[in-house]
Amino acid sequence: xxxxxxxxxxxxxxxxxxxxxxxxxxxxxxxxxxxxxxxxxxxxxxxxxxxxxxxxxxxxxxxxxxxxxxxxxxxxxxxxxxxxxxxxxxxxxxxxxxxxxxxxxxxxxxxxxxxxxxxxxxxxxxxxxxxxxxxxxxxxxxxxxxxx
Amino acid sequence: xxxxxxxxxxxxxxxxxxxxxxxxxxxxxxxxxxxxxxxxxxxxxxxxxxxxxxxxxxxxxxxxxxxxxxxxxxxxxxxxxxxxxxxxxxxxxxxxxxxxxxxxxxxxxxxxxxxxxxxxxxxxxxxxxxxxxxxxxxxxxxxxxxxxxxxxxxxxxxxxxxxxxxxxxxxxxxxxxxxxxxxxxxxxxxxx
Numbered sequence: 001x002x003x004x005x006x007x008x009x010x011x012x013x014x015x016x017x018x019x020x021x022x023x024x025x026x027x028x029x030x031x032x033x034x035x036x037x038x039x040x041x042x043x044x045x046x047x048x049x050x051x052x053x054x055x056x057x058x059x060x061x062x063x064x065x066x067x068x069x070x071x072x073x074x075x076x077x078x079x080x081x082x083x084x085x086x087x088x089x090x091x092x093x094x095x096x097x098x099x100x101x102x103x104x105x106x107x108x109x110x111x112x113x114x115x116x117x118x119x120x121x122x123x124x125x126x127x128x129x130x131x132x133x134x135x136x137x138x139x140x141x142x143x144x145x146x147x148x
Numbered sequence: 149x150x151x152x153x154x155x156x157x158x159x160x161x162x163x164x165x166x167x168x169x170x171x172x173x174x175x176x177x178x179x180x181x182x183x184x185x186x187x188x189x190x191x192x193x194x195x196x197x198x199x200x201x202x203x204x205x206x207x208x209x210x211x212x213x214x215x216x217x218x219x220x221x222x223x224x225x226x227x228x229x230x231x232x233x234x235x236x237x238x239x240x241x242x243x244x245x246x247x248x249x250x251x252x253x254x255x256x257x258x259x260x261x262x263x264x265x266x267x268x269x270x271x272x273x274x275x276x277x278x279x280x281x282x283x284x285x286x287x288x289x290x291x292x293x294x295x296x297x298x299x300x301x302x303x304x305x306x307x308x309x310x311x312x313x314x315x316x317x318x319x320x321x322x323x324x325x326x327x328x329x330x331x332x333x334x335x336x337x338x339x340x
Binding site: 008009011012013015016021022023024025026028029 | 177181182184185188189192210213214217218221222223224225226
């Protein structure tokens with residue numbers, strides 16, 4: 001068995017010397033974190049607009065909510081949730097693939113993200129920040145066409 | 149060049165005994181990759197034993213260990229030197245070994261008639277050092293879910309916290325698994 005162990009050390013060091021294996025740059029892990037965080041941010045924005053629109057429809061149209069919901073679905077910017085999901089999945093995949101040895105329960109990450117999204121969405125809505133973003137944010141065009 | 153490397157390896161081993169694992173990792177990352185030999189020398193026996201306990205196959209354990217050392221080297225920059233290196237490397241071996249086990253499934257099913265309830269103080273019966281030898285013999289007869297925690301506790305002499313980090317389960321679950329493994333040992337191994 002000790003001969004096999006020597007072989008392991010030799011084989012691994014040989015691969016390192018020949019450049020067959022290299023340490024992955026820190027950039028990899030940073031990219032994973034950035035993608036996961038931008039996915040989270042995109043999710044927050046989507047949730048924010050969704051909450052805002054729903055509230056507006058219920059206030060303005062009352063019992064016609066179902067009709068308005070169809071309108072909302074047909075005019076909703078679907079790129080935003082797709083981007084959010086894509087970033088989250090790739091970011092978390094990168095983090096899990098290359099930071100695989102730390103104790104992080106996947107379900108806790110998901111629950112944490114969902115709870116964060118809901119809380120931040122509600123806080124921003126209650127603070128009135130959404131009103132400002134509606135006038136100046138990236139979804140201004142969509143909102144204007146909806147209101148018109 | 150080759151002789152220089154060998155000489156370096158020898159001097160690295162002698163001079164680096166006083167350094168912690170985390171300090172050696174820092175040296176591998178920022179000074180010289182040759183220091184990785186020190187890490188491998190420190191851990192290969194323990195990790196091979198651990199891998200063999202999971203895979204229950206020595207050849208497979210050797211493959212698992214080599215692949216783990218390669219993966220650990222590639223991911224070395226993701227290691228947080230403020231944390232414990234030993235838990236990190238054990239976790240990598242655990243992942244590799246579990247993948248191999250799943251690939252060539254050899255899992256032993258849990259017997260139907262095992263009653264995990266026990267009022268006895270099992271600690272009296274299972275003193276860590278005295279039991280290590282018994283545990284080694286018995287591990288192969290217990291389902292992996294329980295035998296792994298038991299091996300880490302009795303053979304690798306890891307604390308509950310370290311086992312929790314390696315297996316990525318809460319400490320309460322570690323305690324439950326070790327307790328159940330002890331009961332299984334009594335029911336299965338001591339009868340045979």
